[in-house]
Amino acid sequence: MSAPIPINNERRRQVAAALRARVPERCILSDPEDTRPYECDGLAAYRQLPMIVTLPDNEEQVLAILNVCRELNVPIVPRGAGTGLSGGALPMADGVVISTARMNRIVRVEPYARLAVVQPGVRNLAISDAAGPYDLYYAPDPSSQIACTIGGNVAENSGGVHCLKYGLTVHNVMRVRVATIDGEIIELGGESLDAPGLDLLAVFIGSEGMLGIVTEVTVKLVPKPATARVIMASFDDVVTGGNAVASVIAAGIIPAGLEMMDRTSSRMVEPFVKAGYDTDAAAILLCEADGTKLEVDEEIARMTAVLQGAGASAIAVSETEAERMRFWSGRKNAFPAAGRISPDYYCMDGTIPRKKLAQVLIGIEEMETAYGLRCANVFHAGDGNLHPLILFDANKPGEFERAEAFGAAILALCVEVGGTITGEHGVGMEKINSMCVQFTREELDAFFAVKRAFDLPMLLNPDKAIPTLNRCAEFGKMRVSGGVLPFADLPRF
Numbered sequence: 001m002s003a004p005i006p007i008n009n010e011r012r013r014q015v016a017a018a019l020r021a022r023v024p025e026r027c028i029l030s031d032p033e034d035t036r037p038y039e040c041d042g043l044a045a046y047r048q049l050p051m052i053v054t055l056p057d058n059e060e061q062v063l064a065i066l067n068v069c070r071e072l073n074v075p076i077v078p079r080g081a082g083t084g085l086s087g088g089a090l091p092m093a094d095g096v097v098i099s100t101a102r103m104n105r106i107v108r109v110e111p112y113a114r115l116a117v118v119q120p121g122v123r124n125l126a127i128s129d130a131a132g133p134y135d136l137y138y139a140p141d142p143s144s145q146i147a148c149t150i151g152g153n154v155a156e157n158s159g160g161v162h163c164l165k166y167g168l169t170v171h172n173v174m175r176v177r178v179a180t181i182d183g184e185i186i187e188l189g190g191e192s193l194d195a196p197g198l199d200l201l202a203v204f205i206g207s208e209g210m211l212g213i214v215t216e217v218t219v220k221l222v223p224k225p226a227t228a229r230v231i232m233a234s235f236d237d238v239v240t241g242g243n244a245v246a247s248v249i250a251a252g253i254i255p256a257g258l259e260m261m262d263r264t265s266s267r268m269v270e271p272f273v274k275a276g277y278d279t280d281a282a283a284i285l286l287c288e289a290d291g292t293k294l295e296v297d298e299e300i301a302r303m304t305a306v307l308q309g310a311g312a313s314a315i316a317v318s319e320t321e322a323e324r325m326r327f328w329s330g331r332k333n334a335f336p337a338a339g340r341i342s343p344d345y346y347c348m349d350g351t352i353p354r355k356k357l358a359q360v361l362i363g364i365e366e367m368e369t370a371y372g373l374r375c376a377n378v379f380h381a382g383d384g385n386l387h388p389l390i391l392f393d394a395n396k397p398g399e400f401e402r403a404e405a406f407g408a409a410i411l412a413l414c415v416e417v418g419g420t421i422t423g424e425h426g427v428g429m430e431k432i433n434s435m436c437v438q439f440t441r442e443e444l445d446a447f448f449a450v451k452r453a454f455d456l457p458m459l460l461n462p463d464k465a466i467p468t469l470n471r472c473a474e475f476g477k478m479r480v481s482g483g484v485l486p487f488a489d490l491p492r493f
Helices: 009-020 032-038 059-072 124-134 150-156 238-250 263-273 293-309 321-332 334-340 354-371 399-416 441-454 469-475
Strands: 052-054 076-079 096-099 106-110 115-118 173-179 185-189 213-220 227-235 257-262 283-291 314-317 344-347 374-380 385-392
Touching (some): 009 052, 009 059, 032 096, 059 076, 059 173, 076 150, 227 238, 227 293, 238 257, 257 321, 263 321, 263 334, 283 293, 321 334, 344 399, 354 374, 441 469
Parallel strands (some): 052 096
Antiparallel strands (some): 227 283, 257 283, 344 385
């Protein structure tokens, strides 16, 4: 954890004056006591006081701020609700934060077309609330959906407990309206099944604020299912539970949600939400079926048979909507519940092939001993997206550094078994070193080429997500092919 960089006060006054000439005073925060709340996102271990924070009310003000920053060569850090867990919204000492919190209007809901047009500061759950009277909702449901905004969801390609069946943000966004660093507005995608021009929508979604500032989003809405029920299956060991996940998918069943929690996580959650979890089980699976009553009854019966055959020691099925929501509330409150048993926690995010789930869980268990830290495992088991919670105490010297090393080892294991270093939290600052593990220099150069195509001055969220050559060298993860070390003339640190 590096120390915060001091701010150049003269530079701050210069940039603030230029901004005040273009946008209203209420949109600009420059005093440290006003900018302090923006010094980090959900990854609170990394902090940096921003030079200036801007809060535009509309698209025109976003363009004005971008024009000032481009003219003065000022880096820009886009920010949604600040719920991200990878340091993607970590400010810069010489940069301007653009917060879209005030751009929070639902422009329109089209029930017949099953879409909604919203500004980036609209909360994820507010979309479903607005669509509710039409028996529609917005499917991606991150654990932070009560607070996170759709602009941040687009930046990180957020998922949620129901992403196995309904997809991630990239599968549920039809169009984005973007302000570019050049001070222009472009639209990617459209409200129809096809749109003219290059198909850049999937490139932009998940780009972590490095390509442009979202000013408007068109999202798909899906019909509310007639009914939904959840199975809670208990397992005597995590290996059996992990193998059961693969068995469900192998049986041709695509549950609406398929989540797994180990004993540590269920025991930390149960006193917090009283969800009715089996705290004696080594692992529990939550499997949801939704649709018509006939479809749900049939799928519940099929999943019950598969789980029993896979070695489940106990099975409970929700009988009411309240009980279903209670089962899910435990999973969605796993992160805050960690605060009951540990002063701090470090939430990781990686993906693996489902068939490697048991192997990775055993590997994480061995790492707990090696690093001397506990780890609670909660994850979207259906699509192999892991969320290990490494528990530590930042007040104890060296513990945070051990937690970081533990997390890096988990991500390296994910890559080793054929997975990736992130699923839905993004790379940000947290995983930038691990990018050197997963990707070759040629691949990273291609990422930079895409960024330059959108952001030639490299001012949008710089030094995030894509590691430089020097950083990879310092991390000591340069790839060796055929006994030849690439860039042999580069000093190693």
